[in-house]
Amino acid sequence: MELFHEYKNKYFHLVFRILNLAKNGLYKDEIIRLIEDEEYDEKVIGKDFKTFEGMILNQYGKEDNFNFLEEREGKYYSILNSEDSIPLKVRFSKLEKSWLNGMIKEPVVQTLLGKETSKKLETALTDMKEKGSNQIIEFTNKVQNGFDIDLEKLSKDFYTILEGIINEKPILYSNVDKNGNEYNNQLAIPIRIEYSLKDDKFRASLYSLDEKRSILVNLHTLKEVKIAKNVDSNIKRKDVLKKLKEKKYSEVPITIELEDIRGAMERCFMSFSSFERNSRTISKNKYEIDIYYYTFEEDEVIRKIMSLGPYVKVKAPNRVREIIIDKIKRAFMYETT
Template structure:
């Protein structure tokens, strides 16, 4: 697994953040809290069983440590001698700038960023060669059968975002896919998601009336506002913890993976949004436990199958049978298509 791969690994951002925060010094427990909040559940990041925390806090030999921080008077400081207020600044590649320039032309992006932010971006990208994201072809993406009111989307987006940041409940009215109306529902917003596959913004909420987690599409919201003069005793962290306890898979999917043609790196990249525990069982062969919310099982299975012949499901047997059945169906479909194409040529 590559530690410093900007596109594939969250540890790069974690180091970036800690080095900037450590300009004025961080206590050891502050560094540990930052790491625990953002690192993966599996603490081991190398084949020699060393932890990210240990390497960052110089707990091993000098050749094994990252040597990014130095301890002085009980605090850890960045080794960078940059006097700037931000020791490490974000540097975009030409390709990233071109992509960003193309994104600023997207109507939805313009609506969500707002005029002030958009003008700053356009000024910063003034010398970038004009780019358009129309050259990007998306596959397996559904086509919306509804029109998006960009002004309303932006207003609802920032109302929900305010609720998330300040942990304030919201009152919303919504119409679900079956046409059922829900008016003046009280809920605590947890997060906003964007589904590239469905091209939809969704909000994950916790219903304070029904005491359960729900998901609503932003384009189906009739109205949403902050619930004034209402202080909820329910905290976002408690909701997430409760969801994990009730909706989390009690038995992980265990796979065996052979690290051929970068399979291990592709696995970590593909499954980066799920909790995992990994262990070495022999040279270039690993066993990985994948933990997930029960409603995400289909997605986990698809991601496992996308890794190809270098991975096999060891348990549970129910999931293994699903994978085998899916492979058989795919093979039968390909065979039928091949026969159909041969007949056309005859």
């Protein structure tokens, strides 16, 4: 499997998940819901207009199906004959183990994982030579925090917000922003928890039910957060994500044509790893890629495209192509003057 092949890696993870969950059997509608949550909008992935859903549920001929599941008494079971509770396990490389061994020494990591989980990880990593330090990891462009973190409170708030995300429950929070403004008993739907390595901060992405907009709060500035009780909100997390995407996403993606010379494809996928993409082969070593982005990210997308050099050209939209042509012309004129 190619390291940067987005389709293969995304569907590989989906198969991995389904096989593990199907050890004790899954109903058809449960499998379909898992697929709908994770698959690309373009559902046809196989030849002759076959879908991932059809191939995983054995809806075609034997040669065309994945044949990973077998149906018994109305439920689908993994074909893996494993006594283990997790049929497919993640296998870590030595480098990944070294990184993990260093990370579990960090106080904030130990606090979030808890003593029991941290102890299990330490026991599992006893074969690693690097112990008790994080010296093998080099952090760059990291800002030094000017505040103290209450690890116990951070852990409590982290898991409260996580509970709200998992159980689709609104939260009530009180916060102090960077300007010292206080917001008390704010009602919001938790969307995700983020960590900024550069700033060394945990943040919560929320949708304010009071202000009808998305907001971002730092966990270290939260005064209090709790699950809101007796609050029946008709707005669900997935609805908010869909609404935000429709509102802030560009109307059309930027479509580029890329010739895979000197690792251009790999560099492209690395550059756009945080963006939603669709890619397809149009000939040998030549690919077409749709890049979806938030409107405020357009300058960054253009800069990344130009950094790929002469092996890429913008096919659409015309407006973006003209912007890049103008930038190249001005750069050339500057060099010749």
